[in-house]
Amino acid sequence: MEAGAARRPPRPERSREPGSGWTRRRFVGVAAGTAAVVAVPSPAAPPADGRPAEERRPASAPPRRAAGPRALYLGTYTSAEGGGTGVGFASYDPATGRVTGSGTLTGVPDPSYLAVHPDGRTLYAVNERQDGGVTAVRLADRRVLGTRSTGGAGPCHLSVHPGGRWLLSANYGSGSVAVHPIVPSGALGERTDLVTHTSPPPGPGQQGPRAHQFLSSPDGGHLLAVDLGTDSVHTYRLDGRAGTLTEVARARTRPGAGPRHLTFHPGGRHAYLANEVDDTVTVCAYDAGTGRLTIGEPQPTGSRGGTNYPAQLVVTANGAYAFLANRGDNSIARYAVEADGARLRLLGTVPVRGDFPRHIALSPDGGLLFAANQRSGTVTVFNVDPVGGELRPAGEPFASPVAVCALPL
Numbered sequence: 001m002e003a004g005a006a007r008r009p010p011r012p013e014r015s016r017e018p019g020s021g022w023t024r025r026r027f028v029g030v031a032a033g034t035a036a037v038v039a040v041p042s043p044a045a046p047p048a049d050g051r052p053a054e055e056r057r058p059a060s061a062p063p064r065r066a067a068g069p070r071a072l073y074l075g076t077y078t079s080a081e082g083g084g085t086g087v088g089f090a091s092y093d094p095a096t097g098r099v100t101g102s103g104t105l106t107g108v109p110d111p112s113y114l115a116v117h118p119d120g121r122t123l124y125a126v127n128e129r130q131d132g133g134v135t136a137v138r139l140a141d142r143r144v145l146g147t148r149s150t151g152g153a154g155p156c157h158l159s160v161h162p163g164g165r166w167l168l169s170a171n172y173g174s175g176s177v178a179v180h181p182i183v184p185s186g187a188l189g190e191r192t193d194l195v196t197h198t199s200p201p202p203g204p205g206q207q208g209p210r211a212h213q214f215l216s217s218p219d220g221g222h223l224l225a226v227d228l229g230t231d232s233v234h235t236y237r238l239d240g241r242a243g244t245l246t247e248v249a250r251a252r253t254r255p256g257a258g259p260r261h262l263t264f265h266p267g268g269r270h271a272y273l274a275n276e277v278d279d280t281v282t283v284c285a286y287d288a289g290t291g292r293l294t295i296g297e298p299q300p301t302g303s304r305g306g307t308n309y310p311a312q313l314v315v316t317a318n319g320a321y322a323f324l325a326n327r328g329d330n331s332i333a334r335y336a337v338e339a340d341g342a343r344l345r346l347l348g349t350v351p352v353r354g355d356f357p358r359h360i361a362l363s364p365d366g367g368l369l370f371a372a373n374q375r376s377g378t379v380t381v382f383n384v385d386p387v388g389g390e391l392r393p394a395g396e397p398f399a400s401p402v403a404v405c406a407l408p409l
Contacts, residue, residue, distance in 0.1 A: 175209025
């Protein structure tokens with residue numbers, strides 16, 4: 001279900017006008033969603049010993065865990081009732097998963113999504129407001145280095161290009177993506193481009209484009225923008241000197257899927273797409289040469305029949321397992337990744353021990369998984385079994401007001 005684009009599709013209309021209507025993203029889950037679950041193809045027959053595939057996977061040495069406490073950054077909505085007052089600072093024990101708070105950086109409004117520069121010195125936060133912005137924070141002394149306008153409404157996602165020179169952000173409310181240069185100090189320069197998605201037309205039940213994610217391919221050769229409102233994923237090339245975007249391909253999900261979040265397999269030839277509106281995931285083939293994404297058939301999220309909005313996918317560094325946050329079902333779905341990334345097989349779900357897991361992330365060593373639970377205001381931590389992919393609770397949930405992002409370093 002991929003709409004092949006021409007070799008060079010028309011360049012999307014550019015706009016500097018902010019949009020509106022982005023509040024659905026913040027409070028999604030109030031209205032009933034539509035679930036469309038398609039069965040996963042049956043796996044190949046097991047060998048004579050009868051063991052399941054995940055148990056037959058050759059055991060590898062578990063990742064080496066860091067010694068001593070590690071940093072954890074927490075995002076929230078400062079304008080929400082009961083929300084936080086800024087970016088939360090905490091630390092975690094890599095051995096036990098225990099989280100300890102260490103203060104809050106105030107003065108950063110609605111920092112609902114966070115990212116760190118590859119050199120580890122600067123934290124970036126969206127300011128998810130009608131007049132959207134992105135803020136840079138120097139971590140050494142927790143100093144705000146400044147805020148730049150994203151040129152749109154309700155920015156909900158940002159990422160740093162692998163080269164460390166560009167910050168990419170997605171404006172949900174206005175359906176646009178923006179590029180900012182990163183100067184040597186880690187601060188942000190003036191926006192170099194803003195592209196508003198004006199086609200294809202909005203999907204069923206949508207009022208317009210809703211850019212939900214803007215990320216780089218693993219090699220940095222292309223940028224991909226996931227648009228929930230138009231059921232599409234746009235692929236761009238970035239001019240490394242001017243910081244401008246040129247669209248080179250476009251893929252379409254089935255109508256009404258509502259794609260939200262894309263995650264690449266470490267091999268770089270496949271990616272996995274979480275579809276928020278129809279409660280599915282899809283395996284995508286990716287061509288690194290052209291940037292073309294080919295979207296596969298929808299598969300189940302493991303939700304149990306009620307209203308559910310899948311949020312975020314993560315994949316282990318060895319590419320063996322994937323995990324999906326299920327908001328509504330309040331679970332983490334576990335998948336075995338098979339056929340060198342070309343297939344996901346649902347293994348089951350684990351209760352998240354919180355309400356509405358908005359964001360999940362793996363620790364750099366892969367030993368822990370963090371889930372930020374928006375409605376319960378908690379962060380839950382799980383130990384990750386590197387051989388079987390099982391998740392086991394690591395202590396009690398950590399209280400964090402309106403927790404919508406948990407970023408471990």
